Amino acid sequence: MASIARKNLFEDVPRFLVAQAGIMFAVSLVTIQTGILNGFVQSTGQLIDQSGADLWVSSKRMQQLEVSPPIPLQRLLQVREMEGVAYADPLAIRQVLWQTPKGQTTVARVYGFQPGGAFFTQWQLVAGEVGDLKTPYTFIADRANLNTLDLHEIGDRGLVGSLPARLVGITKNTSSIVSGAILFTSLETASAYTKTGTTIRCRIRAGATECLTALEDPYNQNSASSTPPKAPEPISLADPISFVLLKAKPDQNLEQLRQQIEAALPDTRVVTNAEMAEITRSFWLRRTGVGFVLGLGAAVGFIVGVVVVSQILYASVSDHLREFGTLKAMGASDWVIYRVITEQALWMAVLGYLPSMVLCLGLGSWTMATKGILILITPAIAGGILGITIVMCVGSALFAIQKVTHVDPAIVFKA
Amino acid sequence: MTLSQTRPTQSIFNGSYAASTPLISSFRNSMAVVASGVEMVYDSGAEPYAVLRGIDLEIQKGDVQLLMGPSGSGKTTLLSILGGILTPTAGKVFLMGQEITGMTRNQLAKFRLKNVGFIFQGFNLFPALTAAENVEVALKVKGLRGLQARRQVAIELLEQVGLADRMHHLPKDLSGGQKQRVAIARALAGDPHIIMADEPTASLDSQSGHAVIELLRQLAKNAGRTVLIVTHDPRLVDAADRITYLEDGMIHG
Numbered sequence: 238m239a240s241i242a243r244k245n246l247f248e249d250v251p252r253f254l255v256a257q258a259g260i261m262f263a264v265s266l267v268t269i270q271t272g273i274l275n276g277f278v279q280s281t282g283q284l285i286d287q288s289g290a291d292l293w294v295s296s297k298r299m300q301q302l303e304v305s306p307p308i309p310l311q312r313l314l315q316v317r318e319m320e321g322v323a324y325a326d327p328l329a330i331r332q333v334l335w336q337t338p339k340g341q342t343t344v345a346r347v348y349g350f351q352p353g354g355a356f357f358t359q360w361q362l363v364a365g366e367v368g369d370l371k372t373p374y375t376f377i378a379d380r381a382n383l384n385t386l387d388l389h390e391i392g393d394r395g396l397v398g399s400l401p402a403r404l405v406g407i408t409k410n411t412s413s414i415v416s417g418a419i420l421f422t423s424l425e426t427a428s429a430y431t432k433t434g435t436t437i438r439c440r441i442r443a444g445a446t447e448c449l450t451a452l453e454d455p456y457n458q459n460s461a462s463s464t465p466p467k468a469p470e471p472i473s474l475a476d477p478i479s480f481v482l483l484k485a486k487p488d489q490n491l492e493q494l495r496q497q498i499e500a501a502l503p504d505t506r507v508v509t510n511a512e513m514a515e516i517t518r519s520f521w522l523r524r525t526g527v528g529f530v531l532g533l534g535a536a537v538g539f540i541v542g543v544v545v546v547s548q549i550l551y552a553s554v555s556d557h558l559r560e561f562g563t564l565k566a567m568g569a570s571d572w573v574i575y576r577v578i579t580e581q582a583l584w585m586a587v588l589g590y591l592p593s594m595v596l597c598l599g600l601g602s603w604t605m606a607t608k609g610i611l612i613l614i615t616p617a618i619a620g621g622i623l624g625i626t627i628v629m630c631v632g633s634a635l636f637a638i639q640k641v642t643h644v645d646p647a648i649v650f651k652a
Numbered sequence: 653m654t655l656s657q658t659r660p661t662q663s664i665f666n667g668s669y670a671a672s673t674p675l676i677s678s679f680r681n682s683m684a685v686v687a688s689g690v691e692m693v694y695d696s697g698a699e700p701y702a703v704l705r706g707i708d709l710e711i712q713k714g715d716v717q718l719l720m721g722p723s724g725s726g727k728t729t730l731l732s733i734l735g736g737i738l739t740p741t742a743g744k745v746f747l748m749g750q751e752i753t754g755m756t757r758n759q760l761a762k763f764r765l766k767n768v769g770f771i772f773q774g775f776n777l778f779p780a781l782t783a784a785e786n787v788e789v790a791l792k793v794k795g796l797r798g799l800q801a802r803r804q805v806a807i808e809l810l811e812q813v814g815l816a817d818r819m820h821h822l823p824k825d826l827s828g829g830q831k832q833r834v835a836i837a838r839a840l841a842g843d844p845h846i847i848m849a850d851e852p853t854a855s856l857d858s859q860s861g862h863a864v865i866e867l868l869r870q871l872a873k874n875a876g877r878t879v880l881i882v883t884h885d886p887r888l889v890d891a892a893d894r895i896t897y898l899e900d901g902m903i904h905g
Contacts, residue, residue, distance in 0.1 A: 244780035563776040568765030569793040650728045
């Protein structure tokens with residue numbers, strides 16, 4: 238026997254297509270918002286995931302990866318001397334002022350680490366070599382940040398404060414959607430960038446003082462200063478860093494090592510790599526409005542879906558009220574009719590879900606490739622969205638079911 | 653054809669129909685429909701409005717019974733009550749020997765499922781389903797299991813109404829007469845004892861109307877079904893065994 242639900246659905250193809258477009262819109266909205274939220278959460282901690290560290294040592298007042306008061310470099314040496322530590326490297330994160338090749342300025346973050354060290358070896362380098370960071374005033378950037386930095390290829394240059402910065406490598410999947418552009422550099426370069434201020438050069442000419450631009454390219458021949466900057470100074474014990482990343486010796490109990498470090502260095506907090514990622518993700522999700530805004534978007538999508546599907550099912554049931562009344566007059570129980578309406582809702586859910594998912598996956602690939610924005614649609618999320626879509630459609634059917642429940646079978650006798 | 657006002661003696665109907673004296677039992681077995689003192693009053697507006705007033709009626713098994721009368725006389729309301737779709741505000745209705753006025757909504761639905769087939773003026777076919785599928789839906793509702801079995805029975809029923817060759821057509825591709833014949837085939841699903849038809853020829857032209865009338869008569873005579881038809885159509889008078897006139901909610905002789 239033909240499915241009444243399916244046939245009712247396809248009875249009026251244009252209306253069906255309009256309905257499916259509405260459902261697709263709603264499902265896509267929910268999927269994209271959820272995907273962006275998931276991608277955002279994932280991206281805020283992906284650098285930590287890729288660090289390869291067992292433990293992170295930070296200031297006791299550390300909030301998250303990018304909000305952590307500095308600790309002295311001496312902590313690194315102290316950690317290295319501890320039993321159970323295989324090796325440890327510093328990580329310095331600072332905010333700087335980036336000047337693009339076209340002279341526009343923007344805020345960026347410098348991540349200073351040990352090139353060729355034990356950490357951040359899991360990067361996906363699209364171009365260049367990490368080893369090139371040993372050259373002073375060079376950096377690696379995520380390809381998602383190139384637009385912000387106004388750079389295009391290896392060798393392009395900009396300024397950090399009054400110091401030059403040359404792009405020597407391009408990575409992918411290291412940048413968070415929400416943080417600004419990141420410059421991965423050597424610790425020494427990062428230290429120099431952090432210390433650099435804005436230099437205002439003034440000269441006295443004919444008794445008058447003329448001050449030049451604060452930010453200028455020292456390599457520019459028209460610039461007031463044509464001499465290249467001297468190499469960065471070696472870092473000292475007093476230099477500030479943000480974290481000490483460490484790898485424990487094989488079979489070392491991490492909890493024990495954590496307690497040992499915290500006992501020896503009372504001004505520090507020690508967390509595992511997973512905890513660090515969770516702290517950072519949780520910060521962005523709960524302590525900023527981003528999670529709420531994206532969640533709200535998904536909720537709006539859900540509500541839109543409920544409204545669209547409700548209207549379509551209600552209209553469909555209203556159109557076939559006499560036929561449903563006929564079934565009731567024959568003696569069909571209400572459940573027979575509920576099943577028809579529910580099946581219709583399920584068809585709408587599935588037929589709305591499938592193209593939406595294809596659309597969202599395509600959109601996700603496009604945004605990742607062109608904007609570096611991660612719309613993360615995992616199988617679990619795809620399954621969850623299917624569940625939400627089914628709940629949305631079947632829930633919407635309740636209005637139609639309520640309508641048909643109150644149909645007086647005597648309606649069938651009205652011509 | 654016998655033109656009669658069917659008003660039984662009050663002694664038989666005073667709540668004693670279900671009793672089992674030999675006389676009453678014999679009477680009960682010969683009747684498909686018995687209505688006793690049926691009233692229907694609506695509480696709409698300032699004053700109650702009585703649509704039916706003290707209707708007493710019996711219809712013999714195998715008869716084609718017409719229920720005629722002017723618009724607003726209460727014919728369709730009486731049909732709804734006799735078909736177990738509406739419950740009267742007073743009185744009793746017995747179908748195939750069972751009192752239906754005391755049944756719950758679910759009991760009534762189950763009773764209709766087994767015993768009553770309906771035909772409507774507006775056909776009420778699912779427009780998205782073919783002729784055969786419309787019949788199959790009814791068969792499924794009536795509890796016939798198996799896709800093949802339902803398809804086979806649907807074809808047989810459509811053959812009975814002379815529409816086997818149109819079984820794959822949608823209602824929009826059928827004429828009014830053909831649609832009504834599909835509706836009749838659907839009403840026959842589950843082999844009900846009683847067919848109740850509301851103005852079955854009102855939307856049909858003369859030729860289609862006659863075909864439907866003849867079909868309904870055959871259904872009654874060949875299979876021993878009782879057919880109750882509400883109609884304005886004088887063409888149906890010749891097909892009827894009995895005719896009851898209703899006016900102002902009362903039966904008139």
